[in-house]
Amino acid sequence: MDKQRRKFLKIAGASVVAGIGAPAVIRLTSNSALASEHGTAAEHEEAPAAGHGQASGHAEEAPQGVRLGMVIDLRRMNENPELLDGAVAACIAAHNIPEFPAEKIKQEVKWIWKAPFESVFTDHSVHHAAGKIKNFPAVALCNHCDDPPCVRACPTQATFRNKLNGIVAMDFHRCIGCRFCMAACPYGARSFNWQDPRPYVKKYNKDFPTRMRGVVEKCNFCGERLALGLEPACVESCKGTGAMTFGDLNDPNSEVRKVLDKEFTIQRKPTLGTKPSVFYIV
């Protein structure tokens, strides 16, 4: 075979160009094909939605299954401050939560707690806010987000989203105490056990464990009480006042949904896209 350098270089050059160019050409053609398919599909979908007059800027996925959530009526809580104290106390009693004295406040463990409005709702301006907002505490707890950042951060899957009811649950057995979840949670809803909590638990609930040193804990929406057909401890302590309503956010006939349909509610830091399951009436 006649192997001339000139001929070899020509073939090599052509091969290189083809090799580099081919994937780009394939991508371009396939993309345009996909794009045209998408276009027609989107048109088909939009037509009936527009017909119902529900055209919305961003489509939300249709809810599936049970997603437990809560509405907290801060107006009622402000009218009757004992409700909030009662709810916090009920949670402490139900979950063997330690109560640290003032000098150990940095070790505080909290599942549901009182905090000023501006620290609970950091997205909202309190400039010229009404007196009821400035002078009364709000309440915070784990939001049991639909897209929980803590779950993504956990390296051992000790915290996870329960698919049956949407509760962001914790398996304390698996927690290694790395505190990534605490860094990830935008709501400060997680506490770390810097020391053995038992000496600071005032009363034991015999049906619930304590935690040990080196474990992160947070509100579990009273999963253990729900299993027995009870409402969460905080909700139960406010029973009859309407200050706290609990139920399935995906069930249009549930009590929470009735409150949500009627009242204007806000969520904590909705812009982060975590889709909190706890709503507030201010």
Add this chain to the structure above:
Amino acid sequence: MYNKGTIIPGLILFVLFVTFPVWFNGFTTAGDLPKPELPPGGEKQCVMPAEYMRANHMQLLNEWRDNVLRDGNREILEIDGKKYSKGLQTACMQCHSRKEKFCDSCHTYAAVKPYCWDCHLTPKETASKEAIH
């Protein structure tokens, strides 16, 4: 045999020394098998037969743990008319109410230190801080 007087006593001493654990346990109480206390309330029925529980209670507890926490399966077990909600504190400790006399007896003997009690409360501990419910 040469040196009979040295070799035979030497062999006897050697055998005695090697079998020391066997005869020492025979003459003392160190080898007594543990006797875990049966439920003080007189319950005869457990969630599984005693032989199974003796060998596999740790697997069963892990299974319950995963059922309850991970799979959200908190169904109440009903065995021979008695109801048990899956859990160390909510089921086991209801009958075996003295962990010190029941769990510890074998665990100490076998020198195992399960970490259940780092978090889970024994009835004795619960009683130490006036129980609610």
